[in-house]
Amino acid sequence: MPTVRRIILFTLLFALVVIAAIGLSGLLGRLLDAGNALASSDVTGLARSLAFTLIAGPFATVLWWLLWRRMGQDERSSLAWGLYLAGMSTVALVTASATLLTTAAALVRSDWQPRTFATGVVWAGVWSWHRWMSRHDRKRPSRLVTVAPILGSVFGLVVGVGGLVTAIGSLADAAIDGFAPSVVVGDPWWRLTLQALIWFAGGAAVWWWHWFADRARTLRGGLADVALVAAGVAGATVLSLGGAGTALFSLLKLAFDRSVPVAQILDPLGAALAAAAVGALVWRYHRGLAVTRSDQTRLAVGVVTSGVGLVAAASGLGVIVNSILAATTVTLAGSDTRSLLLGGISALVVGGPVWWAAWKPTRPVDAVQVGATGRRVYLVLVFGLSAVVAIITLLVIGYRLFEFALGDATGQSLVDRVRAPLGLLVATGLAAGYHFAVWRHDRSAITAAPGRERTIARVTLVTGADPEPLTRAVADATGAAVTVWRRSVGAEPAGTDPAGPTAQQLVDALHGVTGKRVLVVTGPGSRIDVIPLQD
Template structure:
């Protein structure tokens, strides 16, 4: 029978998308959880065997035959099972649906991060033990085993055809943040130890040799700086513009480094005030925290200045978030200072003979207030006129609600404690402690948090009134956008979120295989973000489907309820 007269065949049923069902999601969760457990078991087993290999002075069955049997079982049973399961998973990742699943990204994020942290922690402990003159077989074995796991998962994360589509950069951002925190702690400890040796003198540092602390901290600094630089520059975390990268930049790069710097400045100021006004202890005792404080102030300020500059290059929302977290940090310090000053003042009234302890407490509160108040003022700038765009900004409103909400909860707890102390005093008036001495600490906290609550609640109400009066609140014509596109959709997602206020869910489209035409420019995978935003003008729907690409193709489909 010729092809032209062949009977018409019924249309083939559309191929099912693997993993699109609930069964596929559950299967992936179980498989990847099991794989993570087997990888962990295998790493523990290999570490146990390597420990016995490295510790040549100990007998083979050191610790009992049970430990050796456990290491053998974990290695030669858990290892092959992990390899078989991984091979099955790896073959499935040729399917775009498997590669684009959330479970694959979650698995690599978890194991990549955990293996890096465990390997670096064990390596740090091993080097510290070696510096102390002892062989670190267990720590070295653990570091090698988990470093192999990290290298393996990094290879999968950077694979050209099977790396995760979703959460592909999250492990890199987490590793960069971990390296920054590790390097920050090592730098503060190393510089602080050197300054302590200079300020107090090496003879005042009892115990082990004075140089061991700085050397061990320098090792931590080198490891942390190496991890941070590797991911920050080589993996280009610095240039990532994802929401998670911005959150990590603001919380770790700006907030944490600023907290370290401000804590160092506050403690250094406290020490200086004590040297002038409080000589109840020896000079060395007063100077004891000064080295670490100066180190924290210097290292934290350098790290903060660098990351603040990076945040200033990001979007307006990121810049506002960086300023708000600095405002919140200064507010916490200033409010704490107010509470401590009131506490010390009441202590002076209740027990004037305990002048030294009261003075130390008072100087601590003054230091916190002097450091925190300017930071809050410079970042919040309460005297300036706030423009309409900032009043309507979601970040500002969330900040105000969080601040006065938390302060209200803390004030309520402090009020309950004050009431409890008063009733306790009334029911037992024979106690040696006076009423003022009982309530001074919670009362100071109550007054400080009440002031914070009152001010920020008034600002929030004023902003609400201005938004209502001038119609500044954005009108959400679309509740949720389902974006179907290929390639890098991050700029398009941000543009849609900022212009419509809708939440954006991305469905990855398989890239079209275009035939190149000599002499013509390559067709972009996604259209210009401004064109997609313009296509949504006038569309009102609870949900909308946006088909973007390839090239200039844009289709907007309002979805039924």
Template structure:
């Protein structure tokens, strides 16, 4: 009873400690946000109005003063109290790490976006908001430096979450830099392809938007470089770093590159075979798509090269992710091609629309197919059980499951539209025209599901053939032993491969034998005798009698007549 009370008291104490940490760090987070917002507002007024802070908007000034003069001291007081109490247990707690991660992320995003927006606004833009952007950038940059110092503190920092900080900065910088680089390169290529007169989106020169994107790209690239190289993100070998690298650097970058490449090929095919629209309109998506293909391919290639130097699981995962993205693009192309061919066969007069759709499907298939072939290598599949990895088995099951669900949904839609066509008063379009979209999806999903199911069955057969043969022939064992030998039944069950063991206790002289450690039924010597005696027995039911002493009798019995 006392042990239960102690256990309950310990659990209650842990719950109270967790709740206390949650409340105090949430309160500190809110106070820091309030103080930073108030101080930023006061700095904005100082930059914009000089020495006159209350020239206008007195309520706004009152709010800024309240946030700064009340929230600021309270935040510093609470931080000082918590900072003094941080020990090894507090450092390892989730609350401290979550607070640092949350405030580090918020301050990094607000500071960089404000400063980059300020830099971009200086290029041919209105300068009325410079004070707000500058004050926000400076204040939140100071908050970021402060929390970075706390995170890296040798005695009180959250050392066990070092990969969280670098991952946050790396992913954020990579996403911002990549999007901005695509925008900058797209604007430059658009001017080169269509000419400056068509590329102008307003009254300002075309290079203004390009330079603004360059500023954002440089800022995002700097954030990525700082966390990936300077902070040592690339040297970390943690699951979080590997997952983020594969998710953003390979998966997202692969989607960007393949989508851009497919659009580029689609535009070129339309220029060659489908000039129904003006050339200027046809060329409009070419530059952004080409920029996305180039930048996405560069990002993907870099992270693919980085994954080669990491663990074997990371290398295989990068290939599987690349294969998945490319296969999805190729399968989508097959579905679109089937739909467009059916549409052209049913409605020959709608050739222009169906031709455009067909060219889109061909583009997706031509771009995704070769990439999938190079990443998956269908002609060089594993020929032994040792080469079949756990990740490959998950990949096959996942793709089969997803494609099977898609095929089922497409089949249901086909059935619904057929019955709707037959039973309802539907006008306009034939039955094939109504089902060609989901039918194309069904064909593509069915092909993917069938291929991956066949590979899964092949791998399962290879693994089963390589598995050690099951030699179990005994289904039931009746053990007759002295009291205290019940634990011996588990050892017999393991030795027979999982046979059912029934224990009968002796009441004769064998039960009264002394429990000598050498001659005890539970001894290794007796167990070896039992295993040796059971070896080679093919009967389904065996009677094992232990005792007296070290004697072991193994008797096959036939209970079919009972």
């Protein structure tokens, strides 16, 4: 019942705060909009803002006061309290940042947007209020305290990178226009550059605040590693490869296919070069951070980079096959076929080397990586998805063959009907075959390797020290899967060694212990408690 009560109350508080903030934003926007009457013709909007503010606002205040007053240890350790603060802080940060940056960017073109600014001010207040609660000495949550800093750093990174790419791309386009002048319609280039710089500065500030001031950079494991790999590595790799492929395609078009004006060919070049450069810098920075993380995180960085390169290379190969088949037909031969071929070559040239450098197919794989769960999941995932796509393309090819045999009157040749799915079939078939062969080789290597005695099935390790060396030592010594529970800050008695026991001491303590599940509690000091659990 206490859990259900907390879920209901914090969900209700979340909804009331959002509704009250929307209403207050509407009222403040009308006050700041000096050019219009308070109600003007939008009586419905004013009534809605008044209702949201004067009804939801007092209810939210009373409910918050009741929850805040009874905020004890049980409430602080509840998942609902931590989830509420993390969710509301993130929503407020995103809304406030986006609206304030939109207002600042609009001022560059002398466009004052009071209602957007009012929304940003109100939500900035909501964010400050919830940040104060999350920092309170006696009532801050003890769970999910790292979610808001991690999500805030990811949001700031995305906004900052987007603004920087747009700014550099605008400058590059202006420089390219000097060599290939074109008719410019709309705002001058410097206005777009200045607006993009505002977004870059805002995103960089949000990222810096959470990454350094809130110490999101020092977080390890769980969501922190997932965000590092997903946003800092995978997202940056996609951005960089996409930009590099587009830039290479534009240059190849310029050299081999000028069926359209030069200005049109070079139009995407500036943004593509900016995306490639910024994405590479972001990837390099986060890859350097991943080197200091766990073995699983380092492996994830490699397979994610390899996967993005593989998708680009396989797509390019499929497009190349498609274009070669298209060249054999009469109706589609010419400049369109050439553009298709150049696009496939660009994707293959950009994605192939990245896949090769990340996957290293010619280098022997050590025994630790062969048996790693991340590598096996990656191989099975690539093989499975490739096989599914290959089967679907076979069905499409079969459908096209029967359609042609039955005399459909579309006028297309057989090659023209099947060239697109056939190119995709070639690419996915090669990817599926290669990764299935690698999976079988890894499986044979694991089977042939000398077996390690598995004395414990699962170890739950409770520690306040760095869990990585302890986890690795337990897994190597017992073959067990290890789950880490971190001690809360300040749990160690005064005068004890915060480093805790060494990995060798932990292995010695587990010597001779057998069972399916074992609880290991380290500390205070070098103390180790090993507790076999009943099934």
